Amino acid sequence: MRYLTAGESHGPELTGIIDGLPAGLPLSEDAISRQLFRRQQGYGRGGRMAFEQDKAQIVSGVRFGKTMGHPVALKMINRAYHKDKDNWPVVMSSVPVKDQIEKITLPRPGHADLVGVQKFRFDDIRPVIERSSARETAMRVACCAAARELLGFFGIQIGGHIIQIGESGYASWEAVRDTADPVISEGGNALSETADKSEVRCIDSGISEQMVAEIKKRRKDGSSLGGIYEIVVTGLPAGIGTYTQWDRKLEGLLSQAVMSTQAMKGVEVGIGFEAGKRHGRNVHDEITWEDDQYGRRTNRAGGLEGGITTGQPLIIRGVMKPIPTMLKPLQTVDIVSKESRETRYERSDVCALPRALVVVENVIAPVLANAFLEKYGGDSVGEISERYPARN
Ligand SMILES: Cc1cc2nc3c(=O)[nH]c(=O)nc-3n(C[C@H](O)[C@H](O)[C@H](O)COP(=O)(O)O)c2cc1C
Numbered sequence: 001m002r003y004l005t006a007g008e009s010h011g012p013e014l015t016g017i018i019d020g021l022p023a024g025l026p027l028s029e030d031a032i033s034r035q036l037f038r039r040q041q042g043y044g045r046g047g048r049m050a051f052e053q054d055k056a057q058i059v060s061g062v063r064f065g066k067t068m069g070h071p072v073a074l075k076m077i078n079r080a081y082h083k084d085k086d087n088w089p090v091v092m093s094s095v096p097v098k099d100q101i102e103k104i105t106l107p108r109p110g111h112a113d114l115v116g117v118q119k120f121r122f123d124d125i126r127p128v129i130e131r132s133s134a135r136e137t138a139m140r141v142a143c144c145a146a147a148r149e150l151l152g153f154f155g156i157q158i159g160g161h162i163i164q165i166g167e168s169g170y171a172s173w174e175a176v177r178d179t180a181d182p183v184i185s186e187g188g189n190a191l192s193e194t195a196d197k198s199e200v201r202c203i204d205s206g207i208s209e210q211m212v213a214e215i216k217k218r219r220k221d222g223s224s225l226g227g228i229y230e231i232v233v234t235g236l237p238a239g240i241g242t243y244t245q246w247d248r249k250l251e252g253l254l255s256q257a258v259m260s261t262q263a264m265k266g267v268e269v270g271i272g273f274e275a276g277k278r279h280g281r282n283v284h285d286e287i288t289w290e291d292d293q294y295g296r297r298t299n300r301a302g303g304l305e306g307g308i309t310t311g312q313p314l315i316i317r318g319v320m321k322p323i324p325t326m327l328k329p330l331q332t333v334d335i336v337s338k339e340s341r342e343t344r345y346e347r348s349d350v351c352a353l354p355r356a357l358v359v360v361e362n363v364i365a366p367v368l369a370n371a372f373l374e375k376y377g378g379d380s381v382g383e384i385s386e387r388y389p390a391r392n
């Protein structure tokens, strides 16, 4: 399967197309909205999340609650555009406008502003902001949530938790990384719903009081924060992915998905960089045979060897850099006058890690779904179930 997104952060709406989902998969706007809601929660988020209420509308490819094996098209409103009718429809007009629109000429270090204008030869940073913005992740999560539903149908679950924000971290994960079973926490931005499903609330951002205090401090200082998160995927069968070509190895494909997410600067699988400090006996997972199946005493490989799943939980860690837009300015250069200036502030998240974790959880789903479909795929979930009887 593959997907594409289109849309600008302050344009009227975002659009997505998912191609390659098998027929017969239950897919609802509610299931997609759940992931979208999680993506909007968490301490440290900025003002925009207070008024956007992301809900994707399914406009094709689903009939009576199930996919038809056709492309699925989604659309989602940008409330920012519709709420500020005097501004954004003019600033983002698809036809020339008479008014002189104020240009943005002060690039923010760390954002795509300067490289974007250099690349596209713009004299205004506005178009760069509009597409490089993590607003795009709203539609990306919507598309990937469909792949996540497919994985869930076959008993494959994705969870994630935050392990570090700035200087504050959970020490526990260090201790558990030599065990075969990773800690699967409640997860970031866990939801709870009333019995009649009329109300869904975010009950846990997955961050400690110390982390909250650190975010408060950095907000007060006019600065920002990133952090480190861990994603665990359970229920994966052994043997999906391959070492037969460089561009089909699962480690590589998963890393690409993680690193394609805005503000990501690093990714690890299993014990990751720690493996470089240890000697081999303390890295490789010894093989056992019990109850007619292979097992491992540890899971330092993070569920992958040779670009193929081992059947153990997949463990991925990623690092997000601090948000580039900060209240206290940094030095920059005006792209028109070339004079040295200070950056200007605009509405921004201070720490978007709880939101970004949800994005990454979802963006790895199509990678895993593709590897799964390559081995067990068919035109319908019924056909796949015949090939993959292990479901649940
Ligand atoms: C969920 C999420 C929210 C983000 N929110 C902001 C934000 O409010 N302000 C900001 O300057 N950058 C934010 N970013 C980061 C920028 O989008 C990102 O740094 C920028 O697009 C440049 O791309 P790069 O960091 O991947 O090089 C966010 C990223 C994510 C994943």
Ligand SMILES: C=C(O[C@@H]1CC(C(=O)O)=C[C@@H](OP(=O)(O)O)[C@H]1O)C(=O)O
Residues within 6 Å of the ligand: 009, 046, 047, 048, 049, 052, 080, 132, 133, 134, 135, 136, 137, 138, 262, 346, 347, 348, 349
């Ligand atoms: C809109 C989203 O995140 C945005 C990501 C973002 C950036 O520069 O990446 C900047 C902010 O946008 P705005 O300037 O409109 O407030 C965030 O709110 C979203 O996640 O839906």
